[in-house]
Amino acid sequence: MSACSGRFISLNDVANELARRLTKIFLLGEDGKRAVYTHHPRMQRDRHFRDYLLFYEYFHGDSGRGVGASHQTGWTGLVAKLLMPRYAAAPAPTASVRALANTEWTVPLAGLPR
Numbered sequence: 001m002s003a004c005s006g007r008f009i010s011l012n013d014v015a016n017e018l019a020r021r022l023t024k025i026f027l028l029g030e031d032g033k034r035a036v037y038t039h040h041p042r043m044q045r046d047r048h049f050r051d052y053l054l055f056y057e058y059f060h061g062d063s064g065r066g067v068g069a070s071h072q073t074g075w076t077g078l079v080a081k082l083l084m085p086r087y088a089a090a091p092a093p094t095a096s097v098r099a100l101a102n103t104e105w106t107v108p109l110a111g112l113p114r
Contacts, residue, residue: 019082025064026053026079035064055079 009017025035036056037043044050055077057068 022079023082025059026083036066038063038065 028034033044034050034053036053036059038060042049043054054066054070056066056070059065060067
């Protein structure tokens, strides 16, 4: 959806697309890996680490790999809010979202269906 595509969508659809793109960095992909941990094999595979997410300061534009400080949640902590359904008729969460819901967070995920 580029600004010059001639395709018009609602602000709600824009918000949903932005949320989809931002959360995709943290969710498990088709290959079972998270883009945020592209260069961290231990965070991808080790059962003690794989479901604990770090919210990095910024991300690599091509791979989605987390870069910069991970000890400050900053704006990326808002991704937790994006993972929560915005409407009662929202589709059931995927296994990745359920795994995130069972993760200890600095930002509460109250209301996310399990």
